[in-house]
Each structure stands twice: as C-alpha cells, then as structure tokens.
Amino acid sequence: MYEIRVDRANELIEVTLGEMMSLDEVSNYITELKRQITFYELSSYALIIDVTHCPVQAQDMIRSMGQHMATMPKARALAVVTESALARMQVRRLFTQPYARITAAIPEGRAWVLHGIEPATR
Known part of the structure; x- marks a missing residue:
C-alpha cells in the first residue's frame, strides 16, 4: 500500500508506505512516482518517504526497491521517516x-528537505 501527495509549489513529494509490499506493488509505486514527477513537471524535487507504519520488508522487496530507485530522477533532498531501529x-x-x-x-x-536543517542524530 502506498499514497503519493505532491506539493507543486515546494516541488515536494510526500509518500506514505504501509504494510508488506509485494514486488508488483514496488514496481507500481515507482512507476506512479515517476509519472507524478513528469505530470507535475518537477525538475528539482524533494522527497519524504514515511515508512512509520511499514514493517521490516522482505529482502527480495528491498533488492527490487533498490533497483527501481536507481532509475528515479535524482531528488535534491530525501528524508525517510521512521522511529523503528530495525x-x-x-x-x-x-x-x-x-x-x-x-x-x-x-x-x-x-x-x-525544504530548509536543509539536519535531523537529530539517533
């Protein structure tokens, strides 16, 4: 499960990921993310990915996500949100x-991603 929101004024994409993701969902998610970047003409976008409600994922999904993310247009800044140590x-x-x-x-x-303020070290 995923949800993508775009703040065009700030060229910011906010993604919420939840539950275990299948390989097909990973592919669909990255395809949709690229489509949103193109549709909103985001030339220098920032990305926040909230995985707070996402369990630790299977290794094949992580490999697939890495391969798909390598095809993404480069973001100017990226934040991944989670409190889980794992x-x-x-x-x-x-x-x-x-x-x-x-x-x-x-x-x-x-x-x-918007102001360059370093997060607290954990």
Whole structure:
C-alpha cells in the first residue's frame, strides 16, 4: 500500500508506505512516482518517504526497491521517516545518497528537505 501527495509549489513529494509490499506493488509505486514527477513537471524535487507504519520488508522487496530507485530522477533532498531501529537499519542500506536523511517525524523530514536543517542524530 502506498499514497503519493505532491506539493507543486515546494516541488515536494510526500509518500506514505504501509504494510508488506509485494514486488508488483514496488514496481507500481515507482512507476506512479515517476509519472507524478513528469505530470507535475518537477525538475528539482524533494522527497519524504514515511515508512512509520511499514514493517521490516522482505529482502527480495528491498533488492527490487533498490533497483527501481536507481532509475528515479535524482531528488535534491530525501528524508525517510521512521522511529523503528530495525527499519532504520534497512533504510540505511537502501538509501545511501549523500542528500538522504532518516528522521523520526515528518516535520523533521520537511525541515531537512525544504530548509536543509539536519535531523537529530539517533
């Protein structure tokens, strides 16, 4: 399950992921994310991915997500939101870009992607 919201004025995409994702859902999610970037003509977008309600995912899904994410247009900043220590470990392996941060809450993620304010270290 996923939900994508676009704030065109700030060139910000906010995604909420939930539940276990199948390989087909990963493919559909990335396809839809790319479609939204094109549709809204986001040339320099920021991305917040909220995985707060997402359990730790299967390794094949993580591999698939990594392969699909490699095809995405580069974001100017990325925040992944989770409080789970296990999810943080999985997210760190998936998002290694220098402009990516893990945050504990959405406001902290927005502060990073919109204003460059570093999140608290956990």
